[in-house]
Amino acid sequence: MKARVHVMLKTGVLDPQGEAVRHALGALGFDGVEAVRQGKVIELDLAETDPAKAEAEVKAMCEKLLANTVIERYEIALD
Template sequence: MKARVTVMLKTGVLDPQGEAVRHALGGLGFAGVNGVRQGKVIELDLAETDKARAEAEVKAMCEKLLANTVIESYRVEIL
């Protein structure tokens, strides 16, 4: 079973990488970009075959390692 985790900074947390990308896009002529939030996508190949157990396991991984839950939020998709 495969899982995809999307990790993003929480709303209100400064995103300097996103701001750098927005600025660079403006420099390349893409003036209509008012904001950029940058995150990460993690894809996991799991041995678990039960969807509910797989989702619970991946959420535990996020809480312990994959996301800094103080400043980041995450979304888990079981594929």
């Protein structure tokens, strides 16, 4: 089973990378971009075949390592 985890900074947390991308886009002529939030996508190949168990396992991975839950939120998608 495959799992995809989207990790983004929580609303209200300063995103200096996103701001740098927004500024660079403006410098390249893309003036209509008002804000950019940058995150990461983590793809996992899991041996688990039960969707409920796989989701619980990935959630534990996120809580322990993949996301800093103080400043980041995450979403899990299973394929």
